[in-house]
Amino acid sequence: MKRYLKIYKLFFTTSWQLFLSHRFNFMMGIVANILWTISQLITIQFLFFKVKTFMDWSMGDMILLLGLGQVYVYTSWLFFEPNFNELFNKINSGAFDRMLTKPVNIKFLATLERVMVSQLLPTVTTVIPLIGYGLYTRQYLSLFDFGLALIVCLLGIVAMYLLGLTLSGLIFFFEDIQSVRDLLTMQITELSRVPLSIFPKFLQQILTFVIPLAFIAFYPVQIIRNQAGFRTVFLIEMMMITIFYLLSKITWKAGLRRYSGVG
């Protein structure tokens, strides 16, 4: 574990060095993120222009939901999304061959090597104000509940990472699996910014048990709103994490057996 932390620290510092050589991209990224957040806030404000609640959700709750949803967006781009996106290129360019010769866990190396440190500042400039405002509007706030909500959110990110890992393992079987993974783990994240309860029952179940997106924002906000019990949510979440962990092991093991390299 200590060795892996050391290696990850090097990934992190190296990514910083790479990032510092591309400052312009970084600045434009921040501007784009702030503009995006403002547009989302305007949409929410427009929604609450004539009503005080939306299906029992206040404007503050909706902003809290948006903020927690953004935690996933930024952390996934910070830690693993760029690596998932590059995996297909690494396989096609032969760079994956080199990774297979290293005496470290291949899943760790292939999916966590690059840290997109440019996502750190938007996390601070957009997520903290959104969550802060959402919490500020609440009449009663329990810090303990907020802590539990954060645990559920972070474990939700782990579950989504493991789902991405499982699907990435299929890349060795289907060359064009990237689009499926993008659909399941990226495009669908838009749904995390609206309350799960507005969807039909079957979609709610899909977003809980198939694509564990509901654990990122919906259930954490429900815990803060005292509408969901931490223990039940936590147990289901841990079950999902275990299942995805085992599935990712299976898809990668079978995928590597099938790996044919290039050239």
Place this chain on the structure above:
Amino acid sequence: MSIISVENLTKSFKQYRKEPGLKGSLKSLFAREYFDIRAVDSICFRIEEGEAVGFIGPNGAGKTTTLKMLSGILYPTSGEVEVLGYLPSERKKEFLKQYALVMGQKSQLWWDLPPMEGFLLNKEIYEVEEKKFKESVGYLSEILGVEKVLKIPLRKLSLGQRMKCELIAALLHDPKILFLDEPTIGLDVVVQKKIRAFLKQYNIEKNTTLILTSHYMDDVQELCKRIIVINSGQIVYDGSLRQLIERYGKNKTLKLVFNGKVKKSDLGVFGEVVEFQKDGLAATLSVPRVTHAALAGKILNTLPVDDLDIAETSLEDIIRDIFENGR
């Protein structure tokens, strides 16, 4: 004791055919025509510790696929392979720490960062001690003459400097086996020579086993006493370089310079005319190895020879002959 043992090793790849054009693309969307390609076909060999072995073969012969199976990158379709007492496909940490793979066309260092950053990462990955790391970087960079470029971004370095840095990154953990896949590809002759000299010295000093694939016969001739010739996935020759030349190099080459004009037909009686200068003042003949001395004597007596050079058939020609004639 064999450090590498390979028995009936086979690797097949599944591929599909697509008719050209949009129609073909649409057809292959619904019904693909798959077929198997045998990249490596039941090969057997053993390699001893400290040996330097060259894998030679045309493009697509199966050299790199064999190397990838030996290093655990690819799973064999069938057959047995044991390297350093491990099954490479299991990719055990202890096994992966004992070899290094250098690919001439694929870098393991970061393009935008100095080579030293890549070395530091390898230090952690291979758990190299700080003292040992400093010693190795110092020794290898000095011997390869790249001490001054280790802190310069890789993209600013020449191809030769980059290749030397790749070698340092690969050797930091003192591998017992060094797989080299086209290590001198694209390099100029001076750098090629330096890298060959370094690898030769490293092989002797550290007793590291070298497995080399290269299209440059000079690489193989200078580094390897033993060569394995692969064609269409099968081993067509496995033995010493000297035996290969004796077995397949049945002819010798006579390079002649004349001080008077000679007709091509005058030379044809002695052997095969490989090259003939239009002005009739120089020619190259290929003559049987066993009679080359007698024939050279006859030529000296009958033709106006100014200079005569007798040479073995080049390894390149022998190999080309094996590939073309399937011997």
